[in-house]
Amino acid sequence: MSIARRLAEFLTETPAADLPQQTMDYAAMLIASTLASAALGRDIDSARIIRELAKERGGAAQATLWFDPGTRLPVADAAQANAVMSDAAASDDSDLRAIVHCGTPLTAASLAIAEREGKTGEEVLAAIVLGYEAAGRIGEAITPAFRERGFHGCLVAIFAAAVAAGRLLGLGPGRMTHAIALSATSIGGLMAAANTSTAREYHGGLATLLGINAALAAQRGFRGKARVLECRHGFFETYGGIEAAIAGTETTRDLGASWDIVTDMAVKLVPGGHPYHALAEAAANAARDGDIEPDRVESITVSRPGMTALTGPLHPTDLIDMAHSPAYFLAAGVADRDFGWVHASPEKIADPVIHALIDKIRVGPPPTENAGRYRQGATVTIRTADGREVTSTVFVPQGAGMLGIEWADIDAKYRALMPFAGLSDAQIEQSFECIQDFRGVKQISELMRLLAPATG
Numbered sequence: 295m296s297i298a299r300r301l302a303e304f305l306t307e308t309p310a311a312d313l314p315q316q317t318m319d320y321a322a323m324l325i326a327s328t329l330a331s332a333a334l335g336r337d338i339d340s341a342r343i344i345r346e347l348a349k350e351r352g353g354a355a356q357a358t359l360w361f362d363p364g365t366r367l368p369v370a371d372a373a374q375a376n377a378v379m380s381d382a383a384a385s386d387d388s389d390l391r392a393i394v395h396c397g398t399p400l401t402a403a404s405l406a407i408a409e410r411e412g413k414t415g416e417e418v419l420a421a422i423v424l425g426y427e428a429a430g431r432i433g434e435a436i437t438p439a440f441r442e443r444g445f446h447g448c449l450v451a452i453f454a455a456a457v458a459a460g461r462l463l464g465l466g467p468g469r470m471t472h473a474i475a476l477s478a479t480s481i482g483g484l485m486a487a488a489n490t491s492t493a494r495e496y497h498g499g500l501a502t503l504l505g506i507n508a509a510l511a512a513q514r515g516f517r518g519k520a521r522v523l524e525c526r527h528g529f530f531e532t533y534g535g536i537e538a539a540i541a542g543t544e545t546t547r548d549l550g551a552s553w554d555i556v557t558d559m560a561v562k563l564v565p566g567g568h569p570y571h572a573l574a575e576a577a578a579n580a581a582r583d584g585d586i587e588p589d590r591v592e593s594i595t596v597s598r599p600g601m602t603a604l605t606g607p608l609h610p611t612d613l614i615d616m617a618h619s620p621a622y623f624l625a626a627g628v629a630d631r632d633f634g635w636v637h638a639s640p641e642k643i644a645d646p647v648i649h650a651l652i653d654k655i656r657v658g659p660p661p662t663e664n665a666g667r668y669r670q671g672a673t674v675t676i677r678t679a680d681g682r683e684v685t686s687t688v689f690v691p692q693g694a695g696m697l698g699i700e701w702a703d704i705d706a707k708y709r710a711l712m713p714f715a716g717l718s719d720a721q722i723e724q725s726f727e728c729i730q731d732f733r734g735v736k737q738i739s740e741l742m743r744l745l746a747p748a749t750g
Contacts, residue, residue, distance in 0.1 A: 296520040297542045298478075302470035304549045305428055305457055310420035317553045320695055321400075321422035322732045323704045327387055327561045328380045328401035329360065329725075329745070330708045333715035334565075334638075335383030336361055338613075340492040344378040344499055357406035361715040363746040369406045370510070373455075374503035377402035381498030384617040385638070385711065387561045388568035389430060389554070390669045390694060392437040394447035396559070399455035399502040400425050407462040407506065408738045415735030417462060423555055425458030428474070430554030431545045432523070436534030445533060446483035448497035453477050455505025463513050475518030476508035478529040489606065489618050560670075560694040563703055565638035566616055567606075569670050570623040571691040572598075574637075576674040577627030584676060584684030588629050588647050592679045596624055597658040598672040599665050604657060609649055616643050625651035628676060635710050669694070701730060716747035 310318075335341050345359065348371040355366035360376045367375070380386050380398040387397035400422045408418045433450035440449065456477040460470045481504050487493035512518075523529045524542050531537075564571055573596060580586070606618040616622050616638060625648045627633045636642055661673055671689040690697055705726065712722045725744035728735060735741065 296471065297523045297545055298474040298520055299467065299471045300546045301428060301431070301549075302474060303467045305424045305461065306465060306467050306470050308424065308550065310416050313420055313423050314553065314556075317423045317555050318416075318419045318733060320555050320559065320699065321419040321426075322729055323561060323699055323701070324387060324397040324422060324555075324559075325401050325405070325418075325732065326704050326708050326726065326729045328397050329729075330711035331381075331383045331385040331398070331562070332360055332376060332379035333713070333717075334385055334711045335379040335381070335495075336715055338379075338382040340495050341375075341379040341382045344496075345375045348372065348375045356410040358409060358742040358745070360745050361717070361747060363748075369410045370503050370506040373402040373406035373506055374499040376406070377502035378495045378499035381495035382492065383565070383638075383711075384494070384567065384613070385562050385565045385635075387559060389433065390558050390560050390568075390690070391430075392433050392441065392447055392450060393568055394429065394433055394450045395498060396426050396429050396451055396454040397561070398498050399451050399505060400458050402502045403455040403506050404458045404462060405738055405741070407459045407509075409742060411462055412737065413462050415732035415738070418738065419732060421458040421461040423553065424461055425454040425456075426555040426559065427553060428457040429454035430558055432529075435530055435536065435545050439535050440533040441485060443533065443535070444485050446485045446488045446494075446497050448483040448488075448501040449481050449533065451498065451501040452481050452505045452508070455502045456508045459506045459509035460512065463509055465509065465513060469512045469515070471520055472516065472518045473509045473512035475520055475522045476511060476516065477505055478522045479518065480504045480508055491614065494614075556695045558695070560691060561699055561704065561707075563693040563707060564633050565635055566623065567618050568691065570620045571633075571693075572670055572672045572688040573620055573674065574623035574627035574633035575691060576672050576686040576688040577624045577676070578631050578633055579686035579688070580674050580676045580684045581628045581631045583686060584678070584682065586628070586676055586678055586684065588651055590678045590680070591628060591651060591654055591676060593654050593656055593677045594624055594628055594651065595656045595658040595675045595677070596620070596672055597661050597675075599660050599668050601657060601660060601672075604655065609652060610643055612640075612643065613638060621652045621655050622648065624655055624674065625649070627674075635707075664689070669696075715745070717745070718748065721745075721747075
């Protein structure tokens with residue numbers, strides 16, 4: 295039996311009722327988080343361009359374009375445009391192992407397919423949980439090698455979209471096998487492009503579009519190579535450089551014993567690249583603990599496993615730069631003793647106090663104690679001009695499923711970002727209540743109606 299087939303049996307035959315309540319709660323939180331990120335990204339040029347192209351193509355009115363009153367498009371086109379909105383703002387979610395943003399393609403694909411197919415909220419939540427599981431297990435087999443080889447996480451995220459779409463389309467094990475197989479050969483993406491340009495959200499949109507296309511094609515009987523994950527020159531070998539037997543054993547081991555959406559997913563509670571959230575958190579903690587003013591800082595030293603130098607733009611000038619600048623996260627955390635949504639604003643990105651602190655950042659030796667506890671974590675030490683030193687360590691960033699995510703945190707994010715979509719206070723309140731009770735939603739159109747800003 296191929297690895298794709300073994301996964302497909304589990305993904306198609308696991309009843310929604312058997313999924314732990316925590317996984318379903320986290321799936322609902324991913325919906326809220328993704329929509330909030332999309333609201334922030336709606337007016338970014340990259341999102342606008344993809345949205346306009348989709349509207350120009352037109353076609354069957356199957357799924358709603360978020361925050362665009364009365365616009366319904368073919369399911370894959372709508373999902374792609376919605377996904378780009380979310381990914382463009384760099385405020386969605388990440389898998390702590392591989393920095394793959396699964397929540398965006400999961401939410402965009404699931405809501406679009408469910409709207410077309412008339413599925414319930416419970417069915418959507420189950421599709422998200424199982425889509426996350428598929429992407430997490432396949433992605434873990436090639437992590438970190440795929441990143442070291444220069445590939446972007448979209449080649450993992452596509453499995454999330456394909457499996458969620460396939461689940462909602464009612465694919466059986468045979469056809470889900472081929473949805474997975476087609477996804478494995480459908481997309482590439484270069485990390486170099488994603489780190490420094492809007493190719494990042496272009497990748498996210500393609501992962502969503504192509505994942506849905508794989509599921510739709512498989513539904514009609516299109517067949518891929520069932521053993522493409524483990525065969526010679528297949529997915530695992532090409533992207534991970536590992537033996538198929540090893541990858542296969544890990545990918546299908548103990549299915550259902552634990553859930554990746556709980557153990558490895560993290561929702562962004564602040565903007566920008568997830569690998570740098572703990573840097574800002576630790577820097578802010580140290581500045582608060584030591585009551586350190588920015589003008590008294592002599593140096594800021596950061597330490598984490600595998601970190602030997604600062605990467606990304608040193609002095610960011612826009613949102614893309616900011617999202618990939620660990621220096622900015624560190625300096626902003628020290629300057630403001632906090633890090634939040636305001637730090638994605640042009641005013642904060644240009645703040646001279648932050649930029650002055652950037653020049654005082656150093657990279658220290660990687661930690662040797664508790665190294666295994668760092669999951670995108672970091673240790674930050676601030677030294678003052680009078681010789682004081684204050685250190686803070688954050689092993690796992692806030693918003694990580696393994697730490698526990700509270701609806702209050704998601705509520706704060708939702709209320710902070712959804713106004714960018716032009717929604718009224720009443721719409722924001724009602725749509726959030728709808729998502730919190732998503733398991734009881736009978737038609738996805740209930741939520742879609744609440745996401746359409748009033749015209750005129």
